[in-house]
Amino acid sequence: MASRWGLTLPLPGTTLVNSKEAVRRAEASGYTDIWSGETNGPDGFTPLALSAVWTERARLGTGVVGVMQRGRALLAQEAAALADASGGRFALGIGASSDRIIEGWNGMPFERPRSKVSETIDFLRTVLAGERGEGGFKLETPPASEIPIIVAALRGKMLELAVEKGDGAMTNFLPLSGLPQVAGQLEQAGPPEGFELLCRFFCIPGEREQVEPLARFMFSSYITVPVYEKFYRWLGHGEKIDAMVAAWTAKDRQKAAAEAPWDLIEDTFIFGAPGEMKARLDAYVEGGITLPVITPITTPDKTAALIEALAPD
Secondary structure (H helix, E strand, O other): OOOOEEEOOOOOOOOHHHHHHHHHHHHHOOOOOEEEEOOOOOOOHHHHHHHHHHHOOOOOOOOOEEOOOOHHHHHHHHHHHHHHOOOOOOOEEEEEOOHHHHHHOOOOOOOHHHHHHHHHHHHHHHHHHHOOOOOOOOOOOOOOOOOEEEEEEEOOOHHHHHHHOOEEEEEEEOHHHHHHHHHHHHHHHOOOOOEEEEEEEEEEOOHHHHHHHHHHHHHHHOOHHHHOOOOOOOOOHHHHHHHHHHHOOOHHHHHHHOOOOHHHHHHOOEEHHHHHHHHHHHHHHHHOOOOOEEEOOHHHHHHHHHHHOOOOO
């Protein structure tokens, strides 16, 4: 079992104002971390601001927020504020996001993503240490202690950047069969002691006939995003996803879901009864994941029970 165990906010189907009890129960059950997601729901910081009040010990991390739709000074302000509000329990997870979110949703250019992340880390290291950064910006009150920076990284060069400039890497939608390639890339880059490897896991209780429709929809909608398509091709699964990508490109969402390769879905999602799900998560930990971040996907009335069932032993 990993020494750290995380929960994702926001909880599917649950409003932020109604998440307090589940978050408190998670901490009481042994979860050490709360990590926010940021797609088309709440931003990455607001759930953590609430969790800073709801929790006493848990580390709070953005998992992750995009650097391309934020100004670098604003990002430093947000990080410093969360570190202050949580009493130093904050970790900053950042990434380039995707062209779908940056160009499509935000109307901003998705250019030089690796360079943008690298330059942002340099700026943040300077400013969060209380020094004046490029452009003349200086925090009025810098954090009392260093804020760990976790880098969202799927493939080679971004994984190398996470080792070079970050305190950890965060991956997502990672099939268990692909973990050796990711872990090996990090090991080759020579990570320092204490370097973390986080992964978010979508946990859907039930057998195949119960979970398949939702899993197929999620897989086809995620892995057809260009950055994830490239990730799966890097892992050697190009031929398996070709038909799905072609259907999605043709705007046939139903066919894309039908063409999603079930063996890869089964290798990526966490299905079954709680005991089976925990055994799958343990396999990832044995393969090098130091912090599993759980996303419990069930109806709101069953969310708290699933969180407790998947708590660390």
